[in-house]
Amino acid sequence: MPTVADALRRFAPAYLKQHSDSISVAQDKVLGAITRCRTGALGGVRYQCKRCQREHWVGRSCGNRHCPSCGHEKTQVWIEKQSAKLMPVHHFLVTFTVPREIGLVLRGSQREGYRCLFDASSQSIRDVGAATKSLQGCQLGFFGVLHTWGRDPAVYHPHIHYVVPGGGVKLDRHGQAESWQSTPKNFLFHHGTLVRVFKAKLADELRDAGLYAQVDRVAWTKKFVVDIQAVGHAVPTLKYLAPYVYRVAINDSRMVAVDDERVTYRIRRKGNRTQTKTVPGEAFVESFLQHVLPTGFMKIRHYGWMSANSKISIDEVKWLVWIMLGWTFWLGSGYAPQPKNLTAPMQCTECGGQMRVVEVTYQSLDSMGIQIERGLTYFDSG
Secondary structure (H helix, E strand, O other), rough: OOOHHHHHHHHHHHHHHHOOOOHHHHHHHHHHHHHHHOOOOEEEEEEEEEOOEEEEEEEEOOOOOOOOOHHHHHHHHHHHHHHHOOOOEEEEEEEEEEOHHHHHHHHHOOOHHHHHHHHHHHHHHHHHHHHHHHOEEEEOEEEEEEEEOOOOOOOEEEEEEEEEOOEEEEEEOOEEEEEEEEEOOOOOOHHHHHHHHHHHHHHHHHHHHOHHHHHHHHHHHOOEEEEEEEEEOOHHHHHHHHHHOOOOOHHHOOOHEEEEOOOEEEEEEHHHHHEEEEEHHHHHHHHHOOOOOOOOOEEEEEEEEOOOOOOOOHHHHHHHHHHHOOOOOHHHHOOOOOOOOOOOOOHHHHHHOOOEEEEEEEOOOOOOOOOOOOOOOOOOOO
């Protein structure tokens, strides 16, 4: 089955030659990493089975956050870490999108544009939450994930998904955590208010960044879509967001064919319908590159008591929630169900035994005369 890397290896060189003036350093770095990932060009890892002692050489993974072949292990670890931060309460998925005219401006100035989108949307959640009756006097804790594509990687559609617990930490007059205050299970904010506040704050952020004049005036007359969805426990939502954290635009399972001129892949339409789409090879490269983030840009951001610099710790918030639910004795007894790890040890393809790393080399395996073992599922080694 063809992969995204196969398509990029075939068509990226010609695309780079024709668009050398417009390719950013980040995009060039991403293409270089993905096209060499797990081929042995980046070196290799030698594994040995603890049971049958058989050795397996695999090519090192590039570890790039845009690589569709990498990130599986990191994705599972991310789900586990985020799950540990979740409160045992109902949650909401809040999604902020912008009209196409504003999206084009964000694409032209990604670092500043995405920052504006994050700042305007997170401040809107904070301010509207503070004015909501069920959350007055509370500090919220939430996190957001930037997503720039739709069902088709050719579509540029920047938006941010926020996972927001249904409640907040009630603070006393000294700013200390006092108790957990819950919201109704089917209501977080007034939708119309959130849309109006977000629209105004985004305009202010774009003005401060010097980008407002680039936006077509028609955009501000269009409907801004902000979706608030009750999702219950947030673990399924984390699993939905996880592929967007360590992968970009399209994964290998959606690839159908790669020939000398074209790339064919699957896209999902409304109603869960699937169809195939065929595009010229260089158009596929261009579609992929428009989703490459600026170097060092954080696409996951935490706010309120979920942020790293919060004076209120996650453990303190959990205790407040447990007290509110009356769970303190049950959780302390050891009888409460414990979360299971999503990551599993790597297994030998011959006997199924657990494997261990015995050597890592950064020298090209081809130059060492070593043949890599393909088709072996293994951990990221970049």
